[in-house]
Amino acid sequence: EPEVTQTPSHQVTQMGQEVILRCVPISNHLYFYWYRQILGQKVEFLVSFYNNEISEKSEIFDDQFSVERPDGSNFTLKIRSTKLEDSAMYFCASSGQGRFYEQYFGPGTRLTVT
Amino acid sequence: RKEVEQDPGPFNVPEGATVAFNCTYSNSASQSFFWYRQDCRKEPKLLMSVYSSGNEDGRFTAQLNRASQYISLLIRDSKLSDSATYLCVVNPLTGNQFYFGTGTSLTVIP
Numbered sequence: 395e396p397e398v399t400q401t402p403s404h405q406v407t408q409m410g411q412e413v414i415l416r417c418v419p420i421s422n423h424l425y426f427y428w429y430r431q432i433l434g435q436k437v438e439f440l441v442s443f444y445n446n447e448i449s450e451k452s453e454i455f456d457d458q459f460s461v462e463r464p465d466g467s468n469f470t471l472k473i474r475s476t477k478l479e480d481s482a483m484y485f486c487a488s489s490g491q492g493r494f495y496e497q498y499f500g501p502g503t504r505l506t507v508t
Numbered sequence: 509r510k511e512v513e514q515d516p517g518p519f520n521v522p523e524g525a526t527v528a529f530n531c532t533y534s535n536s537a538s539q540s541f542f543w544y545r546q547d548c549r550k551e552p553k554l555l556m557s558v559y560s561s562g563n564e565d566g567r568f569t570a571q572l573n574r575a576s577q578y579i580s581l582l583i584r585d586s587k588l589s590d591s592a593t594y595l596c597v598v599n600p601l602t603g604n605q606f607y608f609g610t611g612t613s614l615t616v617i618p
Contacts, residue, residue, distance in 0.1 A: 418513075427605070427606075429606075429608075435545075436595075436608050436609065436610045436611065437552060437595070437606075437608040438608070439605035439606060439607070439608075442605055450605055452605065483549070485536040485551055485552070495540070496542065496554050496557060497554075497606060498554065499552050499553070500551060501551050502548070502550075502551050504549075
């Protein structure tokens, strides 16, 4: 069964550093998303991406964040100048049919900023 | 006002019990609705979509009440493996992000 994959599973970084989280969405999906979940809190939307551009972003997704689809398979989230409060689980998701259809989530990357 | 609200629980039920979760949403124009389950420190996994007419998948039944803006999930004959957090997820008419509830914790006790 096709699945979304994410690497690394755990990333530890120092405050102020840049990190890149990687995702490989399900191969025939067209809509891609990043969410984050701070420990003990709810899942929060960051950004959606379609047709090689951002289609929607939340208030959380400020200039510190960027997304890219560098090739036909990878989808990345870059976080510049990381802060302690960026520590969270970051989930990538993809959807095949459009914005009203089910999203399938990857296993997540746990980001720890020290 | 929160987009999606759920009773956080926890619900502790014996094996074999029937348990129901409710969820309310604020945007009356919301288009699609889902239940996901999330195990501790894992990703949300799609449990079922919720259709206007209600739908059933084995021991799980989902209902949508547009007039009252709530969705429900009924689990019959609870199994130990049903222990998880159940997430109510709503997709509004505008935009394509999902709004997640905080989740309802279920523990099924032997």
